Amino acid sequence: MTDPDTTPPASGKPRRRKDARPGEIIAAGISEFEENGFHKANLSRIAQKAGIAKGTIYLYYESKEALFLAAIEEQVTSVMSESEADLGAVNGTTRDLLNKLLKNMYDRFVHGEAQALFRILLTEGDRMPDVISSYHAMTVQRGTKLLKMILARGIDRGEVRPGPVLETPQVLIAPAVYFAVHKMMFKNAQPLDFEQYFEAHLDMLFNGVLKKQAAD
Amino acid sequence: MTDPDTTPPASGKPRRRKDARPGEIIAAGISEFEENGFHKANLSRIAQKAGIAKGTIYLYYESKEALFLAAIEEQVTSVMSESEADLGAVNGTTRDLLNKLLKNMYDRFVHGEAQALFRILLTEGDRMPDVISSYHAMTVQRGTKLLKMILARGIDRGEVRPGPVLETPQVLIAPAVYFAVHKMMFKNAQPLDFEQYFEAHLDMLFNGVLKKQAAD
């Protein structure tokens, strides 16, 4: 080889940073995996995004799959710890609580970064049952528990009508998932109007959960 | 080559069938794409499933992508024409109509083949905007229209309470989509009980849509 330019022209930046690398690589990986899923994701491109050479990735991660798992794990835990915060304050009517919970969920799940994660897990989840189950624990399980608490409290307060929904409260937040899915598939073709949809969701939800004579 | 068996042991079948090929190839393709999605799908395996050589595929389809599009198109139209049937008979209470519609939807979408198609479009839909939009027209658009009709009729009959749901009736069927999604992600980890979920769905739905004093 006559290769003349093994050394790139130079940027004044430091080139050896063992400690900072993993984070940078993961960040680049997340971005790439979110855009392309696992199969179409390209390691050279990840390296490029991270501003390093492809080989460097392999100093920190054994394989594409290992990097993928690390990236997902990172995402899952970060999204989760975020939502740790806003669950403490349990005050107000059941209506208010559910309203708040849903808004939160739409923000996170439909508008936020959690959507990309969701898409990947939906698409590629089979290859990593443990990530799936921790995701399940942190989202569905946790959410279901919270909903049950709210509903039980609502019954005590005389605001909520008992019924089969108590056993499977996921139906209450299901429309948010539908919205996210719709957006994923049809964002280019036929977007849904959020405000309108949200109103409809609330309307259906409340008039199914609240006692007939309750608030409003 | 010492290969003795270029000619498979014999089935009395003819080997030259220009007319039958496309259908066979598409069928094999559908099966393969449903199992593996676009990227992991393998043309040699498709050929094998169709009982032909790989090269033969290229006599009928220009590329893997072209075959994919043809297969999906085929699926979309076939799934749709299936459901053409059971919409005509509009009799009974609004409750009955919705109940019937939902059952139908769960059957098709959650238990049936439509789920695989749904997954693929969710995953790989970006590459084919026209398929997406015809899918949208045939499912969402059509379903929305039907729901609006049922609701309008329900209002006329005094069974349905007017509200924002009329504008965005998708919220009514959203839980079915949630169920399908849940199944896709967590089928191994934590399956949902269908009967129970369905009851909860109906309960939420009806007590939001029906007038307080209506049926039941």
Added chain:
DNA sequence: CGGCTTAATGACTTTTGGGTCAGTAGGGAT
């Protein structure tokens, strides 16, 4: 039955991209 058209074949070529490793150079220690 021999000639001819063309469906079909499958070995071969090409492309793609994950993974490797001999070489380069940053920068602390002496």
Added chain:
DNA sequence: ATCCCTACTGACCCAAAAGTCATTAAGCCG
């Protein structure tokens, strides 16, 4: 200043799979 450890590089390697094409033979026609 220069030595040495090691983070880093990127050309290379190789497997898998998409795509090609010279060759084979099915089956019609005269």
